[in-house]
Amino acid sequence: MHIAYLTPEYPHVLCSTSGGLGTSIKNMAEALVSKGVRVSVILYGQAQDKNLEENGIQFYFIRQKNYSIGGWYLYRKYLEKQVSEIILDKNISLIEAPDWTGITAFMKFNVPLVIRMNGTDAYFCALENRKQKIKNRLFERQAIHDADSIISVSDFTGRKTLEVLNLNRNYEVIPNSISVKNFMPYYNNPKSNRILYFGTLIRKKGVLELASIFNEVVKQNKEAKLILAGRDVVDIFEQVSTLELFKNKLSTEAAKNFEYIGSMNYSMIKREIEKANLVVLPSFAEALPMTWLEAMAMEKALVTSNIGWAPEVMINGVTGFTVNPKNHIAYAERILYLMENLKTASKMGKAARKEVENKFSTRVVVEQNIAFYQQVLENRFK
Template sequence: MHVAFLTPEYPHPELKGSAGLGTSIKNLAAGLIAKEIQVTVFVYDQQKDVVFNHHGITIHSIAKRKFKLGGWYLYRNFLQRYVNKFITQNGIHVLEAPDWTGITAFMSFKCPLIIRLHGSDGYFCNLENRPQKTKNRLFEESALRRADYILSVSQFCADLTDKIFNLKRDIKVIPNGVDTAAFTPEKESEVDFQLLYFGSIIRKKGVLELAKIMNLVFKNEPKTHLVLAGADVKDIFTQRSTQDLFLEEVEPQFHKLIFFKGGLLYNEIKAEIAKASVVVLPSFAEALPMTWLEAMAMQKALVTSNIGWAKEVMIDEQTGFTVDPKNHEKYAHRILELLSNSALREKMGAAARRHVDSKFALEHVVDQNILFYKKVIAD
């Protein structure tokens, strides 16, 4: 079997920055290779054209092309020709693409196309209660309707996407998988009273609510400090740095307790998770977050949001706490409860690891995907 992925991101030093989407594809690709399944990854919108092999995975870095007119169509047409060439030459059996901005709209491929729902622009606009650009809506709806099959990383994402686009299609749910051999507990690295947020510094991830929450935490436990690991993103509403907006919400006397690390490499993120006493992830908009799974796999107690997908990942009061991020007092109370009780942290962290092992471990998720790919090819 030969499986290919078309994606705007993939974590590798030769490519542009990557987030949760790229990590989930990398994990799945590595798991497929371990099962002796051939994998090719086409990464578009890159800075240069180059083909290379990384841990048995063939990676095509495809540079973004500029056109005077109709670039949205001409670049898609170029990608279609490029990918179809290798589908034919290399015997690719199935191609998978994400839903984000509908890259496969108006494309036709020489093998079955699966779109996996990681959260489209329409999905996130709905969660953030803001209008979607007409162009993005057109592309995403077209791509979803033209796909041969649709997968989703969570039932919540599947149901909401089906409702937004009125698809009325069967959507198979297979969660993201985390490499539990790579993300393992490192208790000896833990730093007392250190909180960690990791992910993009962006409004939809709840960071502005976290700023207000931290005012309450710092007042009640002055030894606490917060590390934020992730790239700063221009705020969609104010067009300002979200990091600056965060600091404006935090009382000035507490600024010395906050440390921004910026975007970090894979191993650097693992090191920061290992140091954390508690991981705080108050996101308003996810499909099925890799950050949550990685922290849980490293046996960390979490305080997360309680929205939609959260019930498919977390078990409240067992693997950590799930709280509405707008309830600043309760969210801060849960953080302080964990900071003050190491036995509770260890108990919840161990439960989080067991939950990941049973439901999200990469080997289980890879097997589910292989069965699905085999069905697609047989059909």
């Protein structure tokens, strides 16, 4: 079996950018290789054309081409031709692509195409009450409609996506995964009263709500300190820095206890998680967030949102607390409780890692992926 992932991102030095999608593909690609499955990663929209092999994975970088008109269609057909040649040359069994902006709309391959629903633009627009571009909606709907099979990283994401796009398709729920050995607990005492948020600074991640939440925390704990780690982006509604919007919402006292440490690589983020007393992730829009799994694997007490996908990851009161981020006082109360009850926080952190080991570790999820791919291939030839 030879699986190829078609993706715009991957954590590689030659790739211009990578987020949770790229990380989830990397985790699964490496796990599949360890199981003897051949894996290729086809990266589109890149700065250059380049082929290379690393760690048993074959990479194909396909550069972005610009067209004076109709680029949305012409680049897809160009990409279809490039991918088809790789399929034929390397005897690829199956292609998996993401749902984002429907890259595979208007493409046909001579092997099964699996779409993995990590959250379409339509899905996120619905969660954020934003208007979607018509062409993105059309492409995403077409891509999912035409796929041979569908995976969703959470049941909520699958149901919501099909509802928003008015489609009736079956899907298999296979969650994102992490290598738990890469996110080991750190048993030296963390810094007391240190609260960490890590991830992109963007409205949909609940960052602006976090300012109001932290104002409530500082009212009762003058020693509390909030650390923000991640890339700042321009707010989609206000058209200014999200970080500036966040700081403008802080009280005078809270502003003294806040620090922004910028965007960081994996190793630096892990050190920040290690130092944190607890982690806060109050997101409004996710599919199945890698940040949650990483913090859970490191046995950190968590206060997350309680929206949509949350119950598929967190067990409220067991692996941490889930609260509506708009309820600032209730959210702050849970943070304060964990800061004051360190034994409970430690117990929740251990339960969180166990949950990740049992449900979200690559060791478990790779077997689900292999079984799914085998079933798709068997159905192809029935």
